Amino acid sequence: MRKTVRACLSLFRISLAENFQYRTSALSGVVTNLVWCFIEAAAFGVFFKYAVNAGFSGGLTLAQTISYLWVREMLLMLLSYGINDELLTKITNGNVALEMCRPLDLYWHWFSRITAGKVAGFLMRGVICFLIAFLIPGGYGARLPASFSSFLVFLPSVFCAFLLGNAYEMLVTAIRTNTTWGDGPMHMMMLLPKVLSGSVLPLQLLPDFLQLVLLLQPFAGIIDIPARLYIGSMAPSEAWFGMSMQLFWSLTFIILGKWVMSRRLKSIVAQGG
Amino acid sequence: MAQILLDSIDKRFKVYERPDGKWGLIKGAFMRKVRSVQALDGIGFQIGEGELVGYIGPNGAGKSTTVKIMSGILTPDCGICEIGGRVPWKDRVKHVSEIGVVFGQRSQLWWDVPVSDSFSLLKDIYDIPETQYQERLRELTNALNIAEFLKIPARQLSLGQRMRCEIIAALLHRPKILFLDEPTIGLDAVSKLALRAFLKEENKRSGVTVLLTTHDMDDIEALCSRVMVIGRGRLLYDGALCGLKERYAAKDRQNIDEIIAAMYEDMAL
Ligand SMILES: Nc1ncnc2c1ncn2[C@@H]1O[C@H](COP(=O)(O)OP(=O)(O)OP(=O)(O)O)[C@@H](O)[C@H]1O
Ligand SMILES: [Mg+2]
Numbered sequence: 114m115r116k117t118v119r120a121c122l123s124l125f126r127i128s129l130a131e132n133f134q135y136r137t138s139a140l141s142g143v144v145t146n147l148v149w150c151f152i153e154a155a156a157f158g159v160f161f162k163y164a165v166n167a168g169f170s171g172g173l174t175l176a177q178t179i180s181y182l183w184v185r186e187m188l189l190m191l192l193s194y195g196i197n198d199e200l201l202t203k204i205t206n207g208n209v210a211l212e213m214c215r216p217l218d219l220y221w222h223w224f225s226r227i228t229a230g231k232v233a234g235f236l237m238r239g240v241i242c243f244l245i246a247f248l249i250p251g252g253y254g255a256r257l258p259a260s261f262s263s264f265l266v267f268l269p270s271v272f273c274a275f276l277l278g279n280a281y282e283m284l285v286t287a288i289r290t291n292t293t294w295g296d297g298p299m300h301m302m303m304l305l306p307k308v309l310s311g312s313v314l315p316l317q318l319l320p321d322f323l324q325l326v327l328l329l330q331p332f333a334g335i336i337d338i339p340a341r342l343y344i345g346s347m348a349p350s351e352a353w354f355g356m357s358m359q360l361f362w363s364l365t366f367i368i369l370g371k372w373v374m375s376r377r378l379k380s381i382v383a384q385g386g
Numbered sequence: 387m388a389q390i391l392l393d394s395i396d397k398r399f400k401v402y403e404r405p406d407g408k409w410g411l412i413k414g415a416f417m418r419k420v421r422s423v424q425a426l427d428g429i430g431f432q433i434g435e436g437e438l439v440g441y442i443g444p445n446g447a448g449k450s451t452t453v454k455i456m457s458g459i460l461t462p463d464c465g466i467c468e469i470g471g472r473v474p475w476k477d478r479v480k481h482v483s484e485i486g487v488v489f490g491q492r493s494q495l496w497w498d499v500p501v502s503d504s505f506s507l508l509k510d511i512y513d514i515p516e517t518q519y520q521e522r523l524r525e526l527t528n529a530l531n532i533a534e535f536l537k538i539p540a541r542q543l544s545l546g547q548r549m550r551c552e553i554i555a556a557l558l559h560r561p562k563i564l565f566l567d568e569p570t571i572g573l574d575a576v577s578k579l580a581l582r583a584f585l586k587e588e589n590k591r592s593g594v595t596v597l598l599t600t601h602d603m604d605d606i607e608a609l610c611s612r613v614m615v616i617g618r619g620r621l622l623y624d625g626a627l628c629g630l631k632e633r634y635a636a637k638d639r640q641n642i643d644e645i646i647a648a649m650y651e652d653m654a655l
Contacts, residue, residue: 120510127496127503199497210459211494216483217511379461 117218121225128226132233139237146242147249150186154179154253172317172324176256177344181315183255184340187243188271190234191278191335192307195299196286197227204290213378220371223286227279235275259345266352270339273359277334280366281306287374311337317346331366334359388432389563389595390456395465397426397451397619425451426462427619435562436593438585440610440627442600444650448619449599450489453567456597457487469563483512486556490568493548494555495540501551502536505558512559519558526554529584530577545572553581557588566598570605582608603642615649622653 161175173181195201200223203209212219246255258264285302288294307313309332316327316337327333338355341347347355402418425448433439443449454460455467458474458481467474474481488494496504509519527533530550535543543551549572556564564585570578586609588594600606606613606627613630615623623630634648 116510116513119513120507123507123510127499127507130503131499208492210454211489211492213459213478214457214482214485214487214494215508215511216479218479 117221120217121221124222125225125229128229129233132230133237135233136237139234139241142234142238143242143245146186146189146238147245150182150242150246151249151253154182157182158253172321173315173344173346176252177346178315178318179253180256180344181311181340183243183246184343185312185315185336186246187235187239188274188336188339189312190231190239191274192303192310192312193282194303195296196282196289196303197223197230200226200286201289204286204292209290219378220283220287220374224279224283227282227286228275231275231279258343260349262349263342263345266349266356267339267343270342270352270356270359273356273363274335274339277331277359277363277366278306280363280370281331281335284366284370284373287370287377290374290377306332306335309333310335311340315340317341329358331362334362389435389470390431390433390597391466391468392432392452392456393430393466395426395429395452395455395462395467396424397448397455397460397462398422398424424619426455428465429616429619429621430465431614431621431624433595433597435595436589437612438589438596438598438610440598440600440606440613441616442603442606442613442646443616443622447616449616450567452616453487453489453565453597453599457485457565458482483559484561485563485565486559486561487565488552488556488567488569490549490552490566490571493540493552495548495551497541498539500537500539501532501543504540504551504555505536508555508558514559522558522560523554526557529587530554530580546574546577549573550577550581560592560594562594564594564596566596566600568600569598570600570602578602578605585609603646607642615653617650617653623649 157178158175161169161178164171203212212222243255248254258267285299288302289296289299309316309327309330311333312335316333317324319327327337334355338347338359342349342352342355399422401421401423403421405417405419427448429448429452441449441452451460455462456469456474458478461475469481470484472481495501496507505523506519508514509516514522527536530553532547532550532554535547535551540548540551549569553566553569556566570581573581582605585596585598589596596609598605598610611626613623613625613627614621615630630649631642631645634645634652636648639645639648
């Protein structure tokens with residue numbers, strides 16, 4: 114156990130260092146994020162202007178929505194179109210079996226590797242983009258959190274979001290080790306959190322009758338819950354609920370992922386040689 | 387008792403084939419012909435502690451398959467395999483912490499980071515104390531002469547440079563048993579000699595058991611007092627190399643490769 118933790122931390126440190134080398138790609142990523150999110154914020158500005166005139170009163174104000182968008186942009190690294198590239202290559206060329214020649218817990222090892230990639234992206238791309246966004250004028254830029262206590266609950270919630278996002282990606286990875294299925298199921302499974310996490314549209318802007326389900330489903334925890342805490346549409350006093358949801362779903366995905374993986378590893382065949 | 391014991395191990399693989407003929411491409415989309423290949427057909431042998439054994443046979447004989455089974459990453463269909471008293475695939479983590487494996491055609495190093503990072507990660511994985519690790523690393527880097535590429539990522543190394551690093555990665559934790567599947571692939575003459583000398587020395591000093599598959603008969607000649615020949619998944623010969631030579635050498639056949647070729651032919655492989 115202690116050995117596993119130490120090995121995973123060491124792996125995390127090394128991959129983080131490795132990921133930090135990709136500065137150019139992070140920089141272009143920051144620019145892309147800034148441009149897209151600004152356009153979106155402007156579009157919401159127009160939408161709110163006409164919608165409010167027409168008597169619309171959604172769950173969020175324009176200011177909250179724009180603030181939400183920037184928080185989302187910061188956390189966007191948690192969602193990707195596919196699983197970790199390196200792991201995918203290992204799975205498709207059969208080198209997964211070779212990892213089994215080492216005395217390690219493959220699940221937590223891969224988990225650390227995925228986490229390192231995301232943390233690096235989050236720090237170099239997400240956070241930097243967020244900070245620059247404070248400079249955008251005209252009410253379209255990032256804003257301070259609703260209150261200091263909102264900020265205090267936002268931080269652990271981001272941590273939980275990482276746990277949840279990675280636990281889900283590990284589940285998808287474990288399923289992807291079934292090479293005969295190809296990429297299809299993986300892409301479908303990765304699309305789900307894109308829609309349901311609030312990355313396309315803040316969940317609170319969706320119809321009222323869906324709200325309860327949207328809050329309870331697993332993927333709200335990846336972006337929506339931390340963002341709600343930041344903009345104050347979920348009060349700090351309710352943070353325990355949001356984070357319990359995040360932790361509950363993380364645990365569920367971890368258990369499922371470990372189970373699928375241990376079953377799959379038994380039937381993996383080392384190709385070639 | 388023997389340290390490595392295999393008895394009547396069978397392994398079949400399923401292979402999918404596309405039907406032949408003009409419409410094969412389209413037919414193949416709907417129905418695949420499944421054929422089963424018998425990779426191992428009742429393999430059995432015993433190896434004692436500290437032995438240096440060469441495992442040879444023509445392409446596709448089942449050498450790598452045997453090594454994979456012994457390393458715990460492949461489960462045979464039936465048969466007994468016990469290594470150090472453990473069944474590899476049942477007690478995988480314990481088992482692999484006591485063995486070292488090199489697959490010459492594949493990389494176990496971590497592709498994108500400097501080789502030294504891969505090594506220090508292995509230190510944590512195998513829980514090697516820092517002083518022992520430093521000492522061992524120095525010993526190995528000197529023996530295989532890789533000090534100059536420690537800071538280079540594995541993907542930027544040449545084949546032979548990488549192979550030398552792979553071998554070190556398999557030896558850092560001082561395994562009791564070493565499985566080497568074509569470890570001399572891509573090595574230049576100097577490195578080959580260095581590796582052979584090192585293996586011999588390591589075997590003498592720490593009593594490590596080595597099973598080596600290779601197509602380079604000089605490796606076998608230099609290292610192994612015992613050879614096992616496998617063909618079509620069966621064990622065909624088990625004994626001293628000179629025994630083989632006596633049987634298959636002739637006036638016009640003095641070269642070891644020619645002798646082995648004659649043997650494969652004789653055994654109808
Ligand atoms: N994953 C697999 N799926 C299907 N067939 C396989 C698989 N792995 C090996 N085989 C078959 O099993 C047989 C033994 O293969 P193996 O790799 O053990 O040979 P080898 O002795 O290592 O040969 P070489 O000297 O070429 O490395 C071959 O006929 C091969 O086609
Ligand atoms: Mg082979």
